Amino acid sequence: MITYSFADIGSDSLYIHLYKCIKNDILQGILQAGEKLPSKRSLAKNLNISVITIENAYAQLIAEGYVYSIPKKGFFVADIKSLHKKEEPILSTENVQLSSGKSNYLADFTSNQTSSEHFPFSIWAKLTRELLTHNQSELLTNPPCGGILPLREAIAKHLKDFRNMTVSPEQIIIGAGTEYLYGLLIQLLGFDKHYAVEDPGYNKISQIYESHCILCDFVSMDSSGVNISDLEKQNIDIIHISPSHHFPTGTVMPISRRYELLGWAAKSDMRYIIEDDYDSEYRLSGQPIPTLQSIDIQEKVIYMNTFTKTLASTVRISYMVLPKHLVNTFYSKLYFYSCTVSNFEQYILARFISEGYFEKHINRMRNYYHSKRDLILHTIENSPLAAYATISEENAGLHFLLKLKTNLSDKEFLQRMEHSGIKLSSLSQYYQVPPAAVEHIFIINYSFVAEENIEKAIQMIYRALF
Amino acid sequence: MITYSFADIGSDSLYIHLYKCIKNDILQGILQAGEKLPSKRSLAKNLNISVITIENAYAQLIAEGYVYSIPKKGFFVADIKSLHKKEEPILSTENVQLSSGKSNYLADFTSNQTSSEHFPFSIWAKLTRELLTHNQSELLTNPPCGGILPLREAIAKHLKDFRNMTVSPEQIIIGAGTEYLYGLLIQLLGFDKHYAVEDPGYNKISQIYESHCILCDFVSMDSSGVNISDLEKQNIDIIHISPSHHFPTGTVMPISRRYELLGWAAKSDMRYIIEDDYDSEYRLSGQPIPTLQSIDIQEKVIYMNTFTKTLASTVRISYMVLPKHLVNTFYSKLYFYSCTVSNFEQYILARFISEGYFEKHINRMRNYYHSKRDLILHTIENSPLAAYATISEENAGLHFLLKLKTNLSDKEFLQRMEHSGIKLSSLSQYYQVPPAAVEHIFIINYSFVAEENIEKAIQMIYRALF
Numbered sequence: 001m002i003t004y005s006f007a008d009i010g011s012d013s014l015y016i017h018l019y020k021c022i023k024n025d026i027l028q029g030i031l032q033a034g035e036k037l038p039s040k041r042s043l044a045k046n047l048n049i050s051v052i053t054i055e056n057a058y059a060q061l062i063a064e065g066y067v068y069s070i071p072k073k074g075f076f077v078a079d080i081k082s083l084h085k086k087e088e089p090i091l092s093t094e095n096v097q098l099s100s101g102k103s104n105y106l107a108d109f110t111s112n113q114t115s116s117e118h119f120p121f122s123i124w125a126k127l128t129r130e131l132l133t134h135n136q137s138e139l140l141t142n143p144p145c146g147g148i149l150p151l152r153e154a155i156a157k158h159l160k161d162f163r164n165m166t167v168s169p170e171q172i173i174i175g176a177g178t179e180y181l182y183g184l185l186i187q188l189l190g191f192d193k194h195y196a197v198e199d200p201g202y203n204k205i206s207q208i209y210e211s212h213c214i215l216c217d218f219v220s221m222d223s224s225g226v227n228i229s230d231l232e233k234q235n236i237d238i239i240h241i242s243p244s245h246h247f248p249t250g251t252v253m254p255i256s257r258r259y260e261l262l263g264w265a266a267k268s269d270m271r272y273i274i275e276d277d278y279d280s281e282y283r284l285s286g287q288p289i290p291t292l293q294s295i296d297i298q299e300k301v302i303y304m305n306t307f308t309k310t311l312a313s314t315v316r317i318s319y320m321v322l323p324k325h326l327v328n329t330f331y332s333k334l335y336f337y338s339c340t341v342s343n344f345e346q347y348i349l350a351r352f353i354s355e356g357y358f359e360k361h362i363n364r365m366r367n368y369y370h371s372k373r374d375l376i377l378h379t380i381e382n383s384p385l386a387a388y389a390t391i392s393e394e395n396a397g398l399h400f401l402l403k404l405k406t407n408l409s410d411k412e413f414l415q416r417m418e419h420s421g422i423k424l425s426s427l428s429q430y431y432q433v434p435p436a437a438v439e440h441i442f443i444i445n446y447s448f449v450a451e452e453n454i455e456k457a458i459q460m461i462y463r464a465l466f
Numbered sequence: 467m468i469t470y471s472f473a474d475i476g477s478d479s480l481y482i483h484l485y486k487c488i489k490n491d492i493l494q495g496i497l498q499a500g501e502k503l504p505s506k507r508s509l510a511k512n513l514n515i516s517v518i519t520i521e522n523a524y525a526q527l528i529a530e531g532y533v534y535s536i537p538k539k540g541f542f543v544a545d546i547k548s549l550h551k552k553e554e555p556i557l558s559t560e561n562v563q564l565s566s567g568k569s570n571y572l573a574d575f576t577s578n579q580t581s582s583e584h585f586p587f588s589i590w591a592k593l594t595r596e597l598l599t600h601n602q603s604e605l606l607t608n609p610p611c612g613g614i615l616p617l618r619e620a621i622a623k624h625l626k627d628f629r630n631m632t633v634s635p636e637q638i639i640i641g642a643g644t645e646y647l648y649g650l651l652i653q654l655l656g657f658d659k660h661y662a663v664e665d666p667g668y669n670k671i672s673q674i675y676e677s678h679c680i681l682c683d684f685v686s687m688d689s690s691g692v693n694i695s696d697l698e699k700q701n702i703d704i705i706h707i708s709p710s711h712h713f714p715t716g717t718v719m720p721i722s723r724r725y726e727l728l729g730w731a732a733k734s735d736m737r738y739i740i741e742d743d744y745d746s747e748y749r750l751s752g753q754p755i756p757t758l759q760s761i762d763i764q765e766k767v768i769y770m771n772t773f774t775k776t777l778a779s780t781v782r783i784s785y786m787v788l789p790k791h792l793v794n795t796f797y798s799k800l801y802f803y804s805c806t807v808s809n810f811e812q813y814i815l816a817r818f819i820s821e822g823y824f825e826k827h828i829n830r831m832r833n834y835y836h837s838k839r840d841l842i843l844h845t846i847e848n849s850p851l852a853a854y855a856t857i858s859e860e861n862a863g864l865h866f867l868l869k870l871k872t873n874l875s876d877k878e879f880l881q882r883m884e885h886s887g888i889k890l891s892s893l894s895q896y897y898q899v900p901p902a903a904v905e906h907i908f909i910i911n912y913s914f915v916a917e918e919n920i921e922k923a924i925q926m927i928y929r930a931l932f
Contacts, residue, residue, distance in 0.1 A: 056722050056725065059729065060761070062729040063764070064763060097610050099608065099609075099610055099611040099802070099804060100609060116602035119605075121598050121599075129595070132594070133587075133591070136587055139585075139778075140579060140585055141579065142579055177804055180646065187677045191679040192679075203802075204802050211800065212678075255525070256521045256522050256525045258525075295526070296529075313804075314607070315810065316804070316808050333677065334677065336669075338565065338645060338782065341782065342780060342782050342807075342811055343781070344781065345811070
């Protein structure tokens with residue numbers, strides 16, 4: 001029977017020492033593939049140690065594949081030639097930085113970040129200090145799963161004031177980002193439903209649906225927004241749209257299409273419309289069109305909005321407004337989830353809104369973006385680029401479309417831009433199958449581009465044309 | 467043809483006024499079910515208003531079900547008897563408060579909340595103030611999807627110091643609560659896998675799996691933890707366990723079972739173990755047993771932990787440690803998700819850990835819980851309850867088991883407790899089919915119970931016995 005000395009055990013425990021001895025013998029070929037090991041009891045007796053020690057050593061050998069056991073027969077040496085230690089995968093730092101907003105671009109026309117000079121740091125600090133001093137008990141009391149009531153009340157009032165929506169706080173569900181809320185919605189509405197997103201559209205939404213293994217298709221758009229007959233033809237249950245300001249085309253859905261869409265939804269109990277109102281606060285001119293939610297009397301619209309655009313992309317607070325009958329379904333199906341936003345930030349934001357700071361902030365930012373847009377448009381007008389550029393959809397949200405006269409393919413042009421330190425995306429990238437007509441159209445999302453770099457960036461765009 | 471006056475239009479828009487007039491005629495029976503409405507064009511001409519106004523009015527009538535359209539035939543009055551306006555569901559405030567931690571109990575032995583006197587408010591305020599002043603740009607820069615690097619580095623170091631785990635920051639994924647991370651894990655490992663949780667166990671985990679419409683079964687436990695042959699028999703792919711301190715039984719999985727479990731996982735590429743180490747920081751006596759993660763050389767263990775127990779249940783920060791090969795899968799499949807925890811709190815926590823405050827906090831809390839546990843045990847010993855009580859599993863985590871001699875059913879006993887202002891749960895509630903042997907065993911989670919109420923609570927428990 002195998003026998004080992006425990007003299008040179010060092011700092012190892014008994015079982016680790018025994019494990020190492022046997023493993024070594026297997027690696028050396030002293031114990032050969034198929035050979036039967038002594039039973040736990042007899043080896044314990046032989047080595048004068050406890051059965052449990054043998055058991056632990058054998059268990060580790062089994063876990064690592066050196067030994068296998070056959071029930072009621074015993075333990076056998078494995079064929080270690082077949083033991084392939086997994087190759088150590090390389091963790092690339094590039095991978096880990098994915099989706100990080102760090103950037104060395106001269107101008108990044110794709111980022112949703114806000115620059116730090118515009119975040120209301122001093123008010124935020126003041127509110128934080130006051131809460132940490134005077135509201136300690138509230139901060140540590142678990143919130144309802146939909147979020148703390150003061151924040152939901154503040155949002156309800158904001159929606160009334162800014163969007164003329166009549167919503168009770170109970171209908172509002174707070175979550176750590178819109179992406180998280182999509183996941184909740186799938187759980188609420190069902191994995192068996194047929195979802196759809198707009199084509200063209202924001203890729204991330206369909207990625208989330210795909211990642212949840214649910215059926216998600218693309219519905220074409222015409223100049224008024226999502227195509228109703230395509231919805232019918234594809235037998236869609238739930239459509240995800242951004243009627244106030246479509247990304248990336250900038251289309252604003254007219255009222256007639258809104259009603260048609262509500263009419264489509266009313267035809268089946270399965271049908272719902274997810275209305276993403278992500279940047280409605282930044283409409284720069286013209287009358288705002290009422291939200292679908294506010295003209296929906298059949299309870300077919302789930303309204304979503306976020307503070308990542310208006311406040312900061314790194315403060316992860318979004319919300320959805322559920323139709324009343326879905327509120328009850330939500331609480332009966334998903335009551336067990338904790339709210340994903342920290343109480344601390346919920347209370348800060350609640351006071352930020354209810355004490356009027358949010359409204360002031362939005363007004364300030366709207367003016368800032370307005371003048372930034374004008375600066376870009378003015379810079380283009382007064383540059384040689386003007387002769388090669390057509391601008392459209394410049395009145396809503398924080399981006400517009402720039403059509404360029406060039407013979408370069410979009411891919412080539414974007415590569416040239418990348419080399420010049422400019423990050424840009426093309427309209428064609430947002431289509432499943434880009435039609436020829438959208439070639440040479442680029443998206444100028446100007447929220448994160450520094451004003452002092454605009455002139456240089458426009459020059460670079462011009463130079464890249466030839 | 468129908469004709470309406472626009473004299474008394476008031477503040478309504480043209481189309482709303484027209485919509486109201488037609489709707490009124492339908493409700494009055496002036497326009498009857500099946501009647502054809504004039505075409506948009508002819509009505510526009512008749513009323514001398516634009517076609518688009520008619521279109522909008524018709525669209526709203528369609529959306530509300532008063533009118534239906536037949537393609538190429540026109541618009542018809544609907545049968546309004548069949549129009550059932552949805553009954554307004556009642557939004558119960560009780561619903562909305564669900565999962566809220568507000569409580570009027572004399573003693574709540576079920577809550578995971580921490581009381582505000584133990585949260586390090588002044589340090590938190592200091593760190594927040596410093597960050598809001600000196601790190602504005604970092605705070606607004608989008609983090610990598612796995613979380614900011616300084617926090618992941620701080621956690622990696624903490625895991626080395628406290629759990630002797632060697633983990634690179636890249637393997638750590640930060641998320642807004644463990645519940646959210648489970649959702650991510652399902653997307654990472656697959657909706658088609660066969661998941662399992664421990665029976666008995668923490669209900670919420672299986673609720674999350676069910677809510678994602680995936681196959682989730684229950685695996686029985688013996689005195690060493692989850693039963694391996696039951697795993698094999700049920701053909702489980704992914705098992706969710708808490709080996710350091712099982713909730714609610716308090717079982718600590720011995721090393722031999724840990725290796726057996728790793729051996730089980732090694733047998734198939736589909737198999738993984740999710741190790742939830744949720745309250746290992748609060749082991750009150752005895753040697754800690756190494757985590758499964760630290761003895762796993764086959765990359766089969768996904769380690770999870772949270773700051774909700776150690777810091778506050780309302781600060782939603784948890785993390786998981788992925789085996790290296792899964793890190794790459796994570797970044798290639800789920801890179802598009804934004805991190806769900808606000809940058810602000812990620813940076814605060816990173817400094818809280820790396821500057822040594824977290825270690826001090828844990829030590830202080832461990833002492834506090836230690837003395838609180840002793841106070842409860844001492845109070846029981848010196849009360850008439852002692853003759854009717856047996857205590858077990860009191861050395862780990864923040865709960866122990868109290869077995870009572872009583873003829874009351876668990877349900878009856880819990881009701882009596884509820885009437886006395888004491889919230890308690892029974893061991894039997896955590897079983898799918900509770901065996902008779904677990905009757906009369908109650909879970910004393912003492913983390914949230916105020917010390918001054920302990921004596922009174924023990925009296926109440928005693929009185930409820932008869």
